[in-house]
Amino acid sequence: MAASAGPEIERLISLLAKLPGLGPRSARRSALALLKRRDALLLPLADAMSQAAARVKTCSVCGSLDTQDPCAICSDPARDASLICVVEEVGALWAMERASAFRGRYHVLGGLLSALDGVGPDALRIGALIGRASDGGVREVILALPATVDGQTTAHYLADSLAKAEVSVTMLARGVPVGGELDWLDDGTIAQAMRARRPA
Known part of the structure; x- marks a missing residue:
């Protein structure tokens, strides 16, 4: 200074x-x-x-930020309440909304499980997610978590925890981005794209 x-x-x-x-x-x-x-x-x-x-306050339903509680997304009757997209933080929710590819509701975890950082299930909004998924009106929970070690650990934990809720648990596809060139992609992305290939 x-x-x-x-x-x-x-x-x-x-x-x-x-x-x-x-x-x-x-x-x-x-x-x-x-x-x-x-x-x-x-x-x-x-x-x-x-x-x-x-x-600005935290939505008591999904954990997003808004000036109203429940937030505008949770209060919107046009959103599909049977679909819940799970994201790590509010920034990821905003990114999903910018893409306009999802018309359901969200659940913000508030972080990821991390043994190194001492973040366990009780530090996240996992109990609230299981409660929402178990209420009978939810048919699918989409895990939109980062493709990192902590993101994958959290996704596996959530899939196991949601097994009793009798809902379909899916994950976002991973692989070659739109407009991406193979020689610019890292090895992990190419390997994941090969594993997640689909009929042409």
């Missing part, structure tokens, strides 16, 4: 540096940009953050 920066600027930089993807240098650049454009950027951002802190 610059020696001439006052405590307010230093605090702004240190808070920005805690955001994902921003290190100390990026935080300094961001703080400078905000301060240079105080009326156009800093004050509206501060107001938006204040309103978000006061109004």
Whole structure:
């Protein structure tokens, strides 16, 4: 930090540096940009953050973020309540919604099982998922979890836990992305695409 920066600027930089993807240098650049454009950027951002802190809450049904509880997705009668798509975090839910490929409901776990990080089933919203899947109105639970060791461990745990709920448990397909070229893909993606091949 610059020696001439006052405590307010230093605090702004240190808070920005805690955001994902921003290190100390990026935080300094961001703080400078905000301060240079105080009326156009800093004050509206501060107001938006204040309103978000006061109004945004966690949906008691799915775990998403919204200004209403239940959230807009859980409250939408046009959504198929018999389909639940399980995601790790709210960001993954937003990505699914951007794709407009799913018209059911969601369940945000709040993380993944991880023995190394000490994250067990009780730390996630697994009990709530099993409760929702067991209520009789759900026919399929789609596991849309990352293709990582922790993601796969969590998926297997959920599949075992949902066995008694008598619902179909499926996973997102993995493999070659649309527009992807084989020479740019990693070995794991190519191997998974071969295993998940289907009739042409």
